Every structure is written in C-alpha cells, then in structure tokens.
Amino acid sequence: MPPRKKAGASSQFDASEVMQPVQALRGRMDAAGSSRKRTLEEVGVSGVSKEVQHMGAEDVSAEIEAICMRAVASIMRGDGFSYMMPSRVASNQMYVKELDRVVLKEKMLERVFSNASSARKTAITTRLMQIVLELCSKGIHVTKRDLFYTDVKLFKQQTESDDVLDDVACMVGCTRSSLNVVASEKGIVVGKLIFEDDGDTIDCTKMGMGGKAIPPSIDRVTNVRGDAQFILLIEKDAAFMRLAEDRFYNDYPCVIISGKGQPDVATRLFLNKVRSALNVPILGLFDADPYGLKILSVYMKGSKNMSYDSINLTTPDIKWLGVRPSDLDKYSIPQQCRLEMSEHDLKTGRELLEEDFIKANPKWHRELELMVKTKVKAEIQALSSFGFQYLSKTYLPRKLKEGDWI
Amino acid sequence: MPPRKKAGASSQFDASEVMQPVQALRGRMDAAGSSRKRTLEEVGVSGVSKEVQHMGAEDVSAEIEAICMRAVASIMRGDGFSYMMPSRVASNQMYVKELDRVVLKEKMLERVFSNASSARKTAITTRLMQIVLELCSKGIHVTKRDLFYTDVKLFKQQTESDDVLDDVACMVGCTRSSLNVVASEKGIVVGKLIFEDDGDTIDCTKMGMGGKAIPPSIDRVTNVRGDAQFILLIEKDAAFMRLAEDRFYNDYPCVIISGKGQPDVATRLFLNKVRSALNVPILGLFDADPYGLKILSVYMKGSKNMSYDSINLTTPDIKWLGVRPSDLDKYSIPQQCRLEMSEHDLKTGRELLEEDFIKANPKWHRELELMVKTKVKAEIQALSSFGFQYLSKTYLPRKLKEGDWI
Numbered sequence: 001m002p003p004r005k006k007a008g009a010s011s012q013f014d015a016s017e018v019m020q021p022v023q024a025l026r027g028r029m030d031a032a033g034s035s036r037k038r039t040l041e042e043v044g045v046s047g048v049s050k051e052v053q054h055m056g057a058e059d060v061s062a063e064i065e066a067i068c069m070r071a072v073a074s075i076m077r078g079d080g081f082s083y084m085m086p087s088r089v090a091s092n093q094m095y096v097k098e099l100d101r102v103v104l105k106e107k108m109l110e111r112v113f114s115n116a117s118s119a120r121k122t123a124i125t126t127r128l129m130q131i132v133l134e135l136c137s138k139g140i141h142v143t144k145r146d147l148f149y150t151d152v153k154l155f156k157q158q159t160e161s162d163d164v165l166d167d168v169a170c171m172v173g174c175t176r177s178s179l180n181v182v183a184s185e186k187g188i189v190v191g192k193l194i195f196e197d198d199g200d201t202i203d204c205t206k207m208g209m210g211g212k213a214i215p216p217s218i219d220r221v222t223n224v225r226g227d228a229q230f231i232l233l234i235e236k237d238a239a240f241m242r243l244a245e246d247r248f249y250n251d252y253p254c255v256i257i258s259g260k261g262q263p264d265v266a267t268r269l270f271l272n273k274v275r276s277a278l279n280v281p282i283l284g285l286f287d288a289d290p291y292g293l294k295i296l297s298v299y300m301k302g303s304k305n306m307s308y309d310s311i312n313l314t315t316p317d318i319k320w321l322g323v324r325p326s327d328l329d330k331y332s333i334p335q336q337c338r339l340e341m342s343e344h345d346l347k348t349g350r351e352l353l354e355e356d357f358i359k360a361n362p363k364w365h366r367e368l369e370l371m372v373k374t375k376v377k378a379e380i381q382a383l384s385s386f387g388f389q390y391l392s393k394t395y396l397p398r399k400l401k402e403g404d405w406i
Numbered sequence: 407m408p409p410r411k412k413a414g415a416s417s418q419f420d421a422s423e424v425m426q427p428v429q430a431l432r433g434r435m436d437a438a439g440s441s442r443k444r445t446l447e448e449v450g451v452s453g454v455s456k457e458v459q460h461m462g463a464e465d466v467s468a469e470i471e472a473i474c475m476r477a478v479a480s481i482m483r484g485d486g487f488s489y490m491m492p493s494r495v496a497s498n499q500m501y502v503k504e505l506d507r508v509v510l511k512e513k514m515l516e517r518v519f520s521n522a523s524s525a526r527k528t529a530i531t532t533r534l535m536q537i538v539l540e541l542c543s544k545g546i547h548v549t550k551r552d553l554f555y556t557d558v559k560l561f562k563q564q565t566e567s568d569d570v571l572d573d574v575a576c577m578v579g580c581t582r583s584s585l586n587v588v589a590s591e592k593g594i595v596v597g598k599l600i601f602e603d604d605g606d607t608i609d610c611t612k613m614g615m616g617g618k619a620i621p622p623s624i625d626r627v628t629n630v631r632g633d634a635q636f637i638l639l640i641e642k643d644a645a646f647m648r649l650a651e652d653r654f655y656n657d658y659p660c661v662i663i664s665g666k667g668q669p670d671v672a673t674r675l676f677l678n679k680v681r682s683a684l685n686v687p688i689l690g691l692f693d694a695d696p697y698g699l700k701i702l703s704v705y706m707k708g709s710k711n712m713s714y715d716s717i718n719l720t721t722p723d724i725k726w727l728g729v730r731p732s733d734l735d736k737y738s739i740p741q742q743c744r745l746e747m748s749e750h751d752l753k754t755g756r757e758l759l760e761e762d763f764i765k766a767n768p769k770w771h772r773e774l775e776l777m778v779k780t781k782v783k784a785e786i787q788a789l790s791s792f793g794f795q796y797l798s799k800t801y802l803p804r805k806l807k808e809g810d811w812i
Contacts, residue, residue: 135794138794138795140651140652140794140795141615141647141651142648142790142794143644143647145644145785145787146644146648146787146790146794147790148787149743149785149787149788149789149790149791150790150791150793150794151791152740152742152743152791153740153742182647188619196614197613197614197615197616198614198615198651199614200612200613200614201612202612202613202614206606206607206608207603207606207608207618207619208602208603208604208605208606208608208621208626209547209603209604209621209622209623209626210603210618210619210620210621210622211619212613212616212618212619213594213613213616213617213618213619214616215614215615215616216615216616216647217615217651220614220615221614238549238551238552241547241549241588241622242548242552245546245547245604245623246546334558334559336558336559337555337558379551379555381551381552381554381555382555383555384548384552384553384555384556385555385556385557385558387556388540388541388544388546388548388552388556389544389546
C-alpha cells in the first residue's frame, strides 16, 4: 500500500494567489462598511414596528414586570385585562428593499381577556411570561418542547405555546433566544474560529473530522475570534465532512459551517454572530436545484413567521459560490450526474423566479432561468465523479482563485 | 433579579451516596467479565459465518487484492468470472440467544458475471472494490452518497451501491467503516470523556452546552479514556441539552450520549467503543412509548440489514432506567402530561411484546404490558411539568440512588 498522503494543498494551486479575490472582496466590504447590518431607524423607513433586540436576563425580567404592572393598573382602573403587542399576521409584514429583509409593520393587536375568543390566549401569554421570568432568574435554557410540557392542560397543543412565545418576544421587544428558549442543535462548525461557550474555550481547528456542534444558546457564545478570511456555508454535511477531513481550512483560512439541510434558528444566529465578529465574506455552496436555493434564501431572508427578528436571523450578503447551473457545463459535470428536474422542482423553480430576492440579483435570476430552461439539477456530490477530493483540491481553489461567485 | 444560580448538586442528594448502586453494578460487570462481548467462536455456535472485524486500510487492501486475484485465476482457468460471498438474505440470519444478537448463517452466494441477472451486480461489486482500494490508499473517508456519485451510470440508484457495499464488507470480512465509507454525523456527546479524533485531543467536559458532534469515522477515534462511572444514553437531544447545561456529569461522573432519535451507525459504533474502553454500565433514558423502546432495541440488537456486523454495532447490556410506564404513577406524572396511545402505537406495542429481546427480560415485558394495558404513553419532557431541572436535580439522582433500572 502506498504511504498515506496527508491532506494538503494540491500543487496545482498556490494558496496565497488563490486567496486574493476573497481578500479583495473583504476590502470592498470594509470600504462599504457593510460589516454591520443597517437597522430600520438608520434606513429611515416609517410605518414599521421597532425591531427586537438581544436582551440580557435582567432586562427581559424588568420588561415582563413592566408589562404585568401595566395590565394590573388597567384592571385596577376598571379598564379590564389585556396585553398590547405588535401584530404578526401576514398583512402586517413588509419587505424592505434597503434592508433586503422582511420586517413587521406597525399594526398593534390588543389581546383581551374578557373576549371569549382570546381569553385562553391571554391566559397562555400570562403563563408563558411567568415561566420566562423563572428561566431568567435561574439562568437556564429550555426547548420549546420542554416549555409546552410545563402546562399541557393550558397549552393543549405545542403549536399554541410556540405561537404565543413569539408574541411574548415581540411584546418584550427581544429575540426569542433572549427568553432563554432555544432550538435543539443541528448545525456544525469547523475551521479557523475560536469562541467561548459558557466559559469553555472552543478551538474549531481542533475538532477532528466531526466538527463542533453549534451551541443552542447563542447568548452564551462570546469572544468570537479567529483568522479566517471567509466563511464557507455548506448546505449538506457530506461536503462538510469532506472538507473537515481534508483540513481545507488550513490551506485556505476559513470557517466552515453547515446547517445540515434546512437551517435551525441556532445555526442562523451563529452564522450571523460569526460574520459580525470576523467581518469576512460568506461564500455559499449549495445543491444546484430549487431546494438548495430555498435553503440559501432561509439563511438570507429568514422565515416569515419570525420576521419580527429578521435583523438577527438573516444574513443578507451571502455570495452564491456554487454549485450553480452554469457550473455544470463550465466544470464538465458528466451527463449521468445531472438529474432531470421533476414537475414539482420546476414549479418551485418558476415560483422562485418571481421572488423579490432573486429578482433583485440579475445574475442569480439568470442562473435560475438556466436551471428551469435546461430542466437539469445537480447535487454538490456530483463533483465526486471527478474523484473524492476534487471538491477540496480543485473545484473550491479554482472558484476562489477566479473570484467566481455572484 | 436574584443572582444567577450556578447549576450544581441539589442539596437533596448526596452525590457519593447516589453513586453507590452504579458502582455496585459496575463491580458485578467486572466480576462477570462482561466488559468484552463474546464472539461466535467463544460461544461455540456452529453453522454461522465468521464475524466481520475491524481492519486497517492495509489489510482491507490486501484482502481486496486477494479476492481479485482469485477471480482472475478463475477466469484464466476457464471457470468464468464470479465472487463468493456470505448471503445476507433474511433466511440466512439467525438470533443467537447466548450472544443476544442476530448473526449471519453460513450459506454462501456465488455472484456470477455470465448470468444476465447478476452481471450488473458483479460489475458494481468490482467497481466498488476498486473505489475502496483508492480510499484506503489515500486514507480518506467518504459517505455512501459520495460513493454513489462516482459512477451514477453504473450504480443507477444509491440503494444499489449501498447494498453491494455491505456485500463487499461481508466478502472482505471487515466492518463497513473499515472500507472508509462513513455515515453522516448525527449523534452528540458530552461529559467525563477524553479521546483523540484524527490527532486532536477532545475533552468532552469542555464542550459548553453544545456538546461534541460524534465523529463519523470511528477508526480515527483513539485513546478513549475518562473517569466516568456510567454512560447515560438519551433518546432525544432536548434532555441532552438540559443535562449538558446543568453539567450533570460534574455531580454524577458520566458520559452523556444522544443519537437524536433513531441512532446512525456512527453513534452506535461510538457508544460501543466508549463502553469497551471505560467498562462502565449504560443507563438508557427513553420516552415511555413503543417508539422509544424500538430505538432502544436498535442500540441493543442493531438492524437486520447489518447483522453481519452485529458485534460492533450492538450494545446488548443497556439498562432501562426510564422513563418507564411504571414511573408515571411512581413519580406522579400529572394526567395531562400522559398521552393516549394511538391505534398504531398499540399495534407496535403488541408486536414488541412478541420480540425475543423483550421476552428475554421479564421486567421489560411487564413494563410493556402495563403500557399496552393502560394505553398511556409519555415523553421524557413530561418530567418538565415539575420544573425544568426536575430531571437533573431529582429524577435522575433518585433513580441512581435507588438503583432503579431493569
């Protein structure tokens, strides 16, 4: 057997040369001051709700107490028991082009206890605030499922407690994670990144092949640092593992993050936090199919359901590195690795063509048009047809060297 | 706001006292020499295939070369092109009571190239061995999906390359991971455990709340050590997170592992490796429903499809700590946290009552009978109805102290 080769830079590419376009992109980011996302106030959009922000446990507790005091005062005055909160219905959501994300408009909702249709929701709101107060005082984090089980009799369905929890976040004016309610973990990270998680120092260059599970409570992640020059955001974990094993980040200093398909809230918050801390560009590697683009859009635009926190959950400036429909010919992907799109794929593709965020980027629109026209899709794994290390040794270095992202 | 309490041992329980039953259990394990699983040869069962074993890249390469040389010699002799391999059909599988797992019987299969029905499978077998040789010589690991994409034209469907890959493992006489083909990672681990992953030292007490993702290639995990006194195997990640945040393992020295639902191959191999290295008992915390028991059975019995490697993939001696149907009354779980079993649940439960591994353990059988009789199920989260830290501060310490497992 030949001696085991240690994964290293292929001689075909010179690492310093390869990194030049990324460095140039980073320079342009610095010049444009794009490292910090703009807020609603800076853009000066009117008729919208104040955006929620991350709050510490003490501030959340104080705000909940203030809300309850107002409710009590109203009851004492004889005006009854109710809560005022921003409405999260679809008609109260709005896409702001300057921010490139969906935000809540200013319509408010009064949730009245004396009304038969909202009495139970008012009770749920009160109970949830009580539980959140307890979480904040104890400094512990729980999942939405745990929350539901604290009072099954009142909540009845988990969707009800989940839904009202978002209302509470909106009313308090904080992110959902500020309420100490977290999602279960799903994403993974590896590469030139160091951070503290609840007091433990995590060095993501020393995580073997497995990577580090992205922590569920993002507010315990502090002191994010590292000499990565870009973030490589990967749709699926098979490609993540390939790059982690080849220690791709040693040759091309980067942080590699994957949400393993549809990203959860923790992964999106983490991506956002790492980007803000390092101020480096994000390059996305996704399947060349409508589903890949949809997942990319969740990272960029977030989900409508949580548009009240779009500032923390969205990362608008992701570059689409690949696998793009035009790559299939450019990189001569063999015919047998290209898959025919189903009717459902085509329908999703055509719907995406009408989406604001695709229209806003003519290059993306052209790629998607090409996909729908040729009716051909491909997965990241299609690159394996040239050898398992083609992705890490040829495809990505070439993409980086040519600055081939849009 | 009251000062944030640091998660620590509840005063209700004395940690050293709590740990006594676990230590006694461990002592009995040592006395019985149960730390090492018995092999087929030791038990002396006849009429079975030799069990596969973990092999290094060099041995795998040598064996593949030998197989190919035999095929070439047969062709040269004029006897045609074929491979001999153990048959993996259901009729060639057998449950061995002494080992408490399913193994392959000795029927062999000849895969003949000149037969129209097996020509393509013979070609796929040859191609896969060629690819595995390449993986072994380069020392890299790939997923089954990557493998499929190296020759879509020949493999056509991923199920075909997956299936033949198991044949190749059987034929070579090694585990699937010895072929350098790995599953994508899913499981997580935290607690009193240290190991090396591809040269990096991983200290699982220093993984914050997020835990460490279980590495996909188990053969790179070496030097497993730590002063845990038991392994807590948890079905779902919500309970895992609760215990990780409360640093449960600091009070009650243990390793906490979760496969996040149905466990993948990597998690099962990892559990097995940790248990062998530490020689400590495994206590299982699963939902009190038929699905929880089914998942527990996958850890213990493995899946029939991979019975050729049952020795590495199964961990027979898992104690059922909870949540058991009898716990619901014993711990006074409120009625509203108990869920009614569906018809499908009941059917699954009744089927389980007939399974060998349930019948072999009268205490398990009684619990399952109780479940089916009362038609009531409950999730681990039902314990949250007593407060979020009830699991880590009361339920588990009490279970440990009373040695309440079966």
